[in-house]
Amino acid sequence: MDNSFWHKCWERNTLGFHQRDVHPLLSQYFEKLTLPSDRHVFVPLCGKTLDMAYLARFMQVTGNELSDIACKDFFLENNIEYQKQTLGAFEQFSCPQLVLLQGDFFKLSSKAIDSIDWIYDRAALIALPTAMQQQYVDHLRTFFSTQTRLFLVTVEFPKEQLNGPPFAVTESDVKSLFSGFNIEYVAKNEIKDKQFAQRTFEVDYLLEKLYIISLDN
Numbered sequence: 001m002d003n004s005f006w007h008k009c010w011e012r013n014t015l016g017f018h019q020r021d022v023h024p025l026l027s028q029y030f031e032k033l034t035l036p037s038d039r040h041v042f043v044p045l046c047g048k049t050l051d052m053a054y055l056a057r058f059m060q061v062t063g064n065e066l067s068d069i070a071c072k073d074f075f076l077e078n079n080i081e082y083q084k085q086t087l088g089a090f091e092q093f094s095c096p097q098l099v100l101l102q103g104d105f106f107k108l109s110s111k112a113i114d115s116i117d118w119i120y121d122r123a124a125l126i127a128l129p130t131a132m133q134q135q136y137v138d139h140l141r142t143f144f145s146t147q148t149r150l151f152l153v154t155v156e157f158p159k160e161q162l163n164g165p166p167f168a169v170t171e172s173d174v175k176s177l178f179s180g181f182n183i184e185y186v187a188k189n190e191i192k193d194k195q196f197a198q199r200t201f202e203v204d205y206l207l208e209k210l211y212i213i214s215l216d217n
């Protein structure tokens with residue numbers, strides 16, 4: 001899955017992963033899990049998810065996304081005025097509560113982002129083929145400090161029944177990818193109608209799981 005795959009999705013508007021509502025696990029759990037001192041959430045591979053508008057109600061949001069179309073559309077579709085400026089290899093789209101850095105996540109330095117309390121991952125890890133997932137987690141690790149918690153939403157289905165994306169990530173995959181981290185399994189969302197955002201999958205079961213992951217201090 002290279003960058004051109006994703007650019008084509010955005011150019012052709014084939015965005016089956018895009019949700020028309022805030023993710024239920026986010027609206028159900030995020031506020032309960034935050035601390036009064038939490039100030040900043042980072043959203044890698046953010047697309048134009050409405051989850052960022054939800055997160056911005058609680059704290060400063062920084063998203064990262066490959067596609068220029070996604071970044072522009074996020075602001076246009078939410079009727080938010082934005083400013084644009086070039087920051088090295090990245091284009092920055094911003095309004096007071098929210099910054100989107102457009103460019104390749106694997107080239108983004110954690111030094112470019114202020115202290116991060118939360119990382120929100122819905123359809124970022126699972127968007128990547130298994131062979132790229134460890135590379136993603138290893139780079140994500142550079143954005144962690146001792147106070148950072150990752151709000152990770154995974155998806156599970158019989159791997160042989162669907163060619164991703166999305167790619168199924170089981171609990172044992174999470175343990176192996178995040179080896180050396182603290183991993184707390186929080187909740188599961190069984191998707192009875194097998195609908196994943198705008199697509200319906202013909203699989204025997206489909207479920208999402210929420211984990212909170214932090215550095216093992």
Ligand SMILES: C[S@@+](CC[C@H](N)C(=O)[O-])C[C@H]1O[C@@H](n2cnc3c(N)ncnc32)[C@H](O)[C@@H]1O
Nearest residue numbers: 006017045046047049065066104105122123127
């Ligand atoms: C499955 S979509 C999920 C988007 C968003 N998290 C959501 O829930 O709607 C994956 C997104 O990752 C972006 N992406 C893929 N590879 C990337 C990379 N190397 N750097 C930054 N963004 C990337 C794609 O353009 C796409 O918008």
